Amino acid sequence: MTAGNKVIFVVNPLSGEGRTSKQWQKVERLLRKKNYCFDVQFTERSMHACQITRDALQKGYNHIIAVGGDGTINEVVNGFFQNADAINHAAALSVLPMGTGSDFARVLSVPGGAAYAEKLLIDYREQPCDVIKAEFTAWDGSPLTRYFINVADVGVGCETCIRVNKNSKVMGGFLTFLIYFLGVIFSFKSPELRIEVDGELFFTGKSSLVAINNGKYFGGGVMIAPHAQIDDGRMDVTLLKDANTLDFLLALPSTYKGNHLTHPKISLTQGRQVKISSPAKVGLEMDGETPGTGDVVFEVLPAAIKLLI
Incomplete structure (x- = not known):
């Protein structure tokens, strides 16, 4: 020591x-x-x-x-x-x-x-790690600022986490997330979103998932952002456009190996600031927790935490 x-x-x-x-x-x-x-x-x-x-x-x-x-x-x-x-x-x-x-x-x-x-x-050994700051609205309507170091998302991932956190996780991460995800996709309706990255419009329209990634994995082993690095000063943004149940089922196996990036409904970008807005009341998930809703602004804080691993 x-x-x-x-x-x-x-x-x-x-x-x-x-x-x-x-x-x-x-x-x-x-x-x-x-x-x-x-x-x-x-x-x-x-x-x-x-x-x-x-x-x-x-x-x-x-x-x-x-x-x-x-x-x-x-x-x-x-x-x-x-x-x-x-x-x-x-x-x-x-x-x-x-x-x-x-x-x-x-x-x-x-x-x-x-x-x-x-x-x-x-x-x-020491490892610098970026932190992402998120400004959004808590469930009670008050403004809230939170930080995360892995992944946040809006859409089907958040809805899955809401169900996971209300129920038992006795089956472990992989099976728990998979089972509740399969339950969500049959009734999920993609919200209208507007996404800006570093001040430029990246997407507007219906989206089933937007993941803001510092790390590569979420959902008990899904490699949502295979190229993400925790120390590059940028967020990797993974966008899934409006997907139906069949889209989800066909793409799911490839996500665990990070081979989903060529899917025609998936788009990728990187940035230091991301803004997501929606006329709907969409939930926000970060690192497995669901702290709020509404429009959200993400900002990278480069090397804001020192990891010892």
Whole structure:
């Protein structure tokens, strides 16, 4: 462990359908047995990981390790910021995946378990990571700013996440997302969207999905943006124009390998700022959470977080 590091594990015991609680006990026993110095705090409610992280950074902790799934990581990332600025620019984030989807861990190609937890304390490497700021409307109608480091989307992905988050994830990330996605596509109606990228009109019309990508994966292993990089200072935008059920079914297998980009209804671009507006009340999903609705503005914050992996 680097001298001067003050480490806290932020653990969501309910992630992974409650499996994280038991898995973490094994990890902590191993680390304590080897006399590593760290603190632990468990989340108790929605957005608690955000507050724990914010408080920890203000108290001088400089290495925050998120233990859970993509939602836990998202909350921790939001805790790094206050009043649109980083609380501690020198602080670092690590991910110990134990959740259902674990798409960001898939992006980083990192495992879970005690051996990797130990590596995060003594043998890590630094990786700069862009963060994307999103300004939109919360479900209660108030303006809201949130941050994410993997993927956000409007459309069928969001509707799938709403169903996933209301139900059990006991089948794991891949099957859970797949089953609810198949349920959504038979009744989904594509909304009218207007999309601007870096001030230029990119698309207007009906769209079934717009994914704003920092990482490559979402939805429990769908490689929605195979060329996305977390440190290039840009968002990859994946647009699926108005699709019917047959379009979804035919394209789905290729999305898990990232071979869907040649589909005639898919368009791609990159940018530093993306604006999405719609006359309809469309939901917004980011990193597996669904925090709001309405028009949204995305902006890249280059290398805004330092990862230790």
